[in-house]
Amino acid sequence: MRRIPLALAAVLLCGSAVALSVPAQAAGTPEDTAIARALDAIKRNPEAVRTAEGDRYEVWKANVTETGAAHVRFTRLFKGLPVTGGDFVVHLTPDGSFDGVSVSLEKPLAVDTTPKLTAEQAAAAAKEQLKAKEVGTPQLLVDAAGGAGRLAWQLPVTLEAGAADATVDATEGRVLRALPDEHTATGTGNSIYSGTVTLSTSAAGLLGYRTIDPLRGNSRTCNLNHAWSGTCTTFSDFNNVWGDGNPLTAQTAAVDVHYGAANAWDYFKNRQGRNGIFGDGTGVESRVHRGTGWVNASWSLSQKVMQYGDGVNDASPLVALDVVGHEMTHGVNQAEIPPDGMLYTGESGGLNETTSDIFGTMAEFYAANASDPADYEIGEELDLFGNGEPLRYMNQPSLDGASVDCYYNGVGNLDVHYSSGVGNHFFFLLAEGSGNTPYGSSTTCNNSSLVGIGRTKAAKIWYHALRHYFTAGESFKNARSDTLAATAELYGKCGTTYRSVARAWAAVGVGSALPIECLIIPVWDLVWEEWPRNPIPDPGPYKWLHKIQEKGSLETIEVGVNITHPRRGDLRISLVSPAGKEYLIKAQNREDREADVTEVFPVRLGGVAEPGEWTLVVEDVVKGESGHVRGWSLLY
Structure with missing residues (x-):
């Protein structure tokens, strides 16, 4: 990797020294601007990068993403010594605002830089402890690979098995590690x-x-x-x-x-x-x-x-390949979420397993090995049950006889390998869609029809959420919010991809198909058909009409609904065409105890959108509580 010349990258001196930077509005490439803003962010937020007296930071690389967000990576020197594990990344939003830091150093360095072990003694210690044939010249540095700094000597050594770089504690004289440098x-x-x-x-x-x-x-x-x-x-x-x-x-x-x-x-x-x-x-x-x-x-x-x-x-x-990818992902999970990844119990445990199933599957697709064709089945090559069946199915998790397809209160009480079905089902629907797909058939929990966004984009969203949003106690509800936040950051808020993520979660019983804030985005040109707010008969159906003026050839239309009701699960909602064909939008669901229905539902027509009066039918199935239709609209 090419290091950016210091004359161009700028050097930031911290502690009592003077901070040198370039103006926030510096001319040049987007990377130059990002570097200047990152330097300014460090000056304003020294605690975020664990600034210590004697620190000096050098720009290593600046990445500006397609969205305009930037990530500027720095190396660290402490009192003139390089710091292994002292690097960090400053994150900037597309408008240049400070958006946090990725840093592994746990606290500011406080290291005595006078070694108790001389370079000659360090070389002798490495030669003796590693049985080295030869040793090179030691270099003094600060070793912060474990999150806390200590003074160490690093030197090349020649071992029986080949060349390596050895690190020796400059205080205790013991070899901390020896990393092979082999052909x-x-x-x-x-x-x-x-x-x-x-x-x-x-x-x-x-x-x-x-x-x-x-x-x-x-x-x-x-x-x-x-x-x-x-x-x-x-x-x-x-x-x-x-x-x-x-x-x-x-x-x-x-x-x-x-x-x-x-x-x-x-x-x-x-x-x-x-x-x-x-x-x-x-x-x-x-x-x-x-x-x-x-x-x-x-x-x-x-x-x-x-x-x-x-x-x-x-x-x-x-x-098998997907099993190896699954286990490696548990390590990624632990590395991202302190202290040990998403807690391996309750809903977070199910999401932990979902994450590993997702990326085990993605590794299998990446390998593209004809002897083990990629699919959305986990461990299908193992045949552990002796009947040719895999361990888990992502398209319809319940096929294994124990996993669940849909969320319900109490799903976290299941074994984590079975509650993972909710997240696995979500990911499959998001990536491949519902109905018949090349990787098996998949139904939804709300009778909706989904079109997938592709596994590459779906995996990118999940990984972004894992890295930047998921926490140790993650719930399915939080995972919905966090994947939507990740989608907004990557692809924009309330766009097609954003709505697809919301619909996929709704399709497995988690949340609404679209948050209310997206219903009032001006670019949607969504205008409610306002009606007198007469109560919905309790129980009973009520009908509202909306007229399509011209005939059109459409695969899908969208129905925006804004209904107040204390218990949305009591409601059954359908759309009826001018010819009398009924499309079920939302079924009654006794388990759904949330209030109100404020979302957009896709309706797959598969052909012609008839001109004439389309009817929204809202039926309150359960007696006891009443609601009102505030408005609805067709998007076509």
């Missing part, structure tokens, strides 16, 4: 579920090759050899040809996991702009052959590793 090798793997695949491995001298992926942060795949914990041995091979397709061969499961982890990594990087699970390019460990007869796969919150069992009789490893 890339391309191997061939014979997998269980994905056929013959290409693997990124590392040349390892006398060991031949190892399942360490230098292209993806030195992620490694290792063998627990049926232990539950303890030493996990990196696989090695002399000819760089791995596995034989037999699940009972130790290397074969490693092929599936190494391949799956690479595709999930590449999906997040190339489609969502994320550099690894932790967003910092650091690789992850994948442990295969965990335990005996373990029919599971998991992400370890404490160890931050992925673990895979070999299934019944150790003959069916749970290492």
Whole structure:
């Protein structure tokens, strides 16, 4: 990556020093303007970037998105020393306003920069503790990789397995880590579920090759050899040809996991702009052959590793590509939402699982492997039940016999793998739409008809919400609000995509098809047909008329409804054409205890919009409470 020259990027000195910046209205590229505004934002919000006496910030890169929002990344020096893990990103809204900071440093640095260990002693410590053949010249720096700073020496070392960069604590003299710096090798793997695949491995001298992926942060795949914990041995091979397709061969499961982890990594990087699970390019460990007869796969919150069992009789490893992507996403979830991702219980637990199912599926689509065609089924290659059925279906979650398609009060009491059905169903409807699709049929919970926006856009919305809006205790109601906020940021508020997100949530029983504020957006040219606010008969139907003047060929029209009622679930609403054909807009729903109906409903005509009088029929099905129709309109 090319560093922006300091003369152009500007350097900001903090603490008691003078802050140098460029004017907020600086001429030049949009990136130049974003940099100037970011520098100004740091001056005004020093606590946001954990400013300490002696800090200096250098611009590394400025990205201006299509919407005009900007994200300016800075590196940090402390008293002249580079700070590993001290980088941060300043976010700006399209109008240039400060929109927060992404920063991993937990608090301002307060580090004594005088080392107790000399450079020579650091080199000796690295040589002894790592059994290094050679050591290079140490460089003093501040190591803040864990969120808190400490003084350290960094130096290149040559190990038995190859070159690495070692970091040594400058106070205690212990090696903190040694990251391999190895040459890339391309191997061939014979997998269980994905056929013959290409693997990124590392040349390892006398060991031949190892399942360490230098292209993806030195992620490694290792063998627990049926232990539950303890030493996990990196696989090695002399000819760089791995596995034989037999699940009972130790290397074969490693092929599936190494391949799956690479595709999930590449999906997040190339489609969502994320550099690894932790967003910092650091690789992850994948442990295969965990335990005996373990029919599971998991992400370890404490160890931050992925673990895979070999299934019944150790003959069916749970290492399919979408399963690997699912587990990696649990790591992304934990990395984004403190302290351990969305809480793995209640509705947040269901959304946690939904998130992993979504991106496990997206990784499968990204790989485009003919041996494992992409779909919206989870774990379909595993055949854990012996009947060819997958673990879960996203198009109709209830097909598994336990998951739910629609939201209801109390859904959070289910196992998180079953309550996830609400979010999975939402995502499928948003991406692919309702009815018959290339990936199975999907019905809605409110009898509506939806057209999908495409999985790429749907996944981008979910990822944006995960990164910027979801919290540990996320509920389905909050997820609706948060995905709408993410959509507004990415694609605009109250536009077609925004309305599609709202409709998809309404289609699984979460919220209205459109928030009320979108009904009064001037560009919609939505004018209510005002009527005397006579009470809706309780119970009984009431009719209002609206006239279409000219015949038109339309696939879909939209019906805007504004009704006050203490319990909207009591109402059944339909639209009747001049020829007498009825289109059900909203069914009665005893579980829906919310008030009022203020939204826009799509009605799929599939052809001709007849001229003449169209009738809105509102029926209060349950006696006891009455309401009023404030107005309604047809959008066509």
